[in-house]
Ligand SMILES: NC(=O)C1=CN([C@@H]2O[C@H](COP(=O)(O)OP(=O)(O)OC[C@H]3O[C@@H](n4cnc5c(N)ncnc54)[C@H](O)[C@@H]3O)[C@@H](O)[C@H]2O)C=CC1
């Protein structure tokens with residue numbers, strides 16, 4: 001059994017070797033048809049495009065991605081080729097919540113937003129969006145939800161994207177990237193969406209860059225249709241739009257989900273899926289690296305930013321936007 005593993009999946013070395021005969025570690029972008037040809041399984045992150053071009057003619061039977069998002073996997077092709085795939089639902093939702101909590105505190109502290117009298121619009125209310133909903137209620141915010149797939153299942157308490165556009169002071173995107181079909185999210189926030197806004201909201205995107213049309217949000221920033229933006233995910237990563245980086249309140253290199261806890265969850269879940277598929281015994285324990293027990297302020301508003309402040313990641317990206325991937329690859333230990 002041969003497995004190719006993305007070398008940015010932490011905590012896996014020493015465990016996968018006991019579950020396979022041969023293990024090769026590579027950067028996500030270095031997976032080629034030649035290399036995967038005689039592999040049985042690929043354990044990836046988002047940087048490996050798992051499509052016909054990579055997989056055709058290979059003996060790959062299983063792909064596990066140590067991430068929530070799976071838009072880098074061509075699921076139609078996998079179905080056609082009989083390849084089973086698995087992602088890690090919810091693995092780093094807590095890290096994204098930590099990021100959004102810190103962002104909301106910064107909006108209050110530095111932009112004068114009164115959270116208790118603000119309305120937050122959540123677009124996509126799944127693992128991450130549900131946690132943001134709970135967080136916003138904890139902060140006494142009014143919350144509106146938009147999730148057409150859930151609404152179409154007959155679930156209640158959802159509204160249209162237009163109502164979110166008209167009533168919200170902050171709008172946060174938490175959908176998967178869906179490129180086509182009735183629930184398409186590619187450029188969900190386009191010029192039409194920005195034209196509908198009534199309250200000059202702040203826009204937060206931690207979903208996928210392509211969910212927001214870059215030119216449309218730049219126009220909205222230039223014309224002050226929005227008060228500002230917090231962008232963690234970008235179109236065309238790692239070659240991101242520098243003008244957008246200059247203009248946002250906070251811009252980070254796709255690290256909202258990068259807590260050590262989230263990564264440990266992902267590694268455990270991807271290994272469990274691998275073991276289930278190949279009928280291997282699950283005999284491993286994965287935990288994030290321990291950190292010293294710092295003394296944190298009892299005041300929540302202060303403590304949240306002591307534990308994690310996105311300005312740190314924003315400053316690093318602004319100083320070296322060309323190091324987008326390196327900043328992610330060498331990300332410092334962050335606990336939830
Ligand atoms: N920036 C980062 O580091 C991270 C980014 N992500 C991104 O966040 C996305 C969401 O994560 P989860 O909440 O765990 O996914 P999830 O699958 O649990 O929830 C997504 C929700 O979006 C809804 N949705 C689908 N199409 C929609 C549409 N057209 N309009 C509105 N809602 C729609 C779904 O019904 C579902 O409830 C992931 O797919 C991934 O792309 C996830 C983790 C970390």
Ligand SMILES: O=C(O)C(=O)[C@H](O)COP(=O)(O)O
Nearest residue numbers: 045046047067068069257258
């Ligand atoms: O889980 C996801 O989905 C994410 O976007 C990850 O947090 C980031 O994944 P990588 O780009 O590091 O594979």
